[in-house]
Amino acid sequence: ELKVEQNPLFLSMQEGKNYTIYCNYSTTSDRLYWYRQDPGKSLESLFVLLSNGAVKQEGRLMASLDTKARLSTLHITAAVHDLSATYFCAVDGVYGNKLVFGAGTILRVKS
């Protein structure tokens, strides 16, 4: 059974600081997705990582994928309050159809 683990589950950080969220998964997959969710809202697609070594950047967020280590990271640079949200990573299931989500990382950026 595919398991996806994120850490930390809760992250409180000061504006302007850098931090990394980690996403580990248990079976071979070369497709990983990052989503953002604001309270009471839907899931917004942030990054699609489709191969080993993939790196994508959008503003202050950068995501990478290491399929050999079964690890993806979401790096936050110089955090701002607007980044406060819950971030989920998700991996294609064994049969490559469903997405299996991590527990989510609640990010709070304090000014």
Next chain:
Amino acid sequence: EPEVTQTPSHQVTQMGQEVILRCVPISNHLYFYWYRQILGQKVEFLVSFYNNEISEKSEIFDDQFSVERPDGSNFTLKIRSTKLEDSAMYFCASSDSRRAGRNEQFFGPGTRLTVL
């Protein structure tokens, strides 16, 4: 920009009642999904649907659940006899293809189901 829509946004029902949650996927998408998220927990897969049939379902998706694509645009999730533990946010998602291994799924705004 095309988006997935869902109705209603909030549904309150009595235990044992039937509910139907409705979704309109993005128009050129071929793969449709239902997920649910119990308050404060992670997003869980329920079912995927392609070519007018279920392609995969989870253990949660038991005989009380069914899905249907009654016409060319709607995709519905029916819960026949709701239980308290069915209270959750239900998300519909769609994706356009698995070409090149890409399975980016676009999520609707969700329906919050409250079972009393």
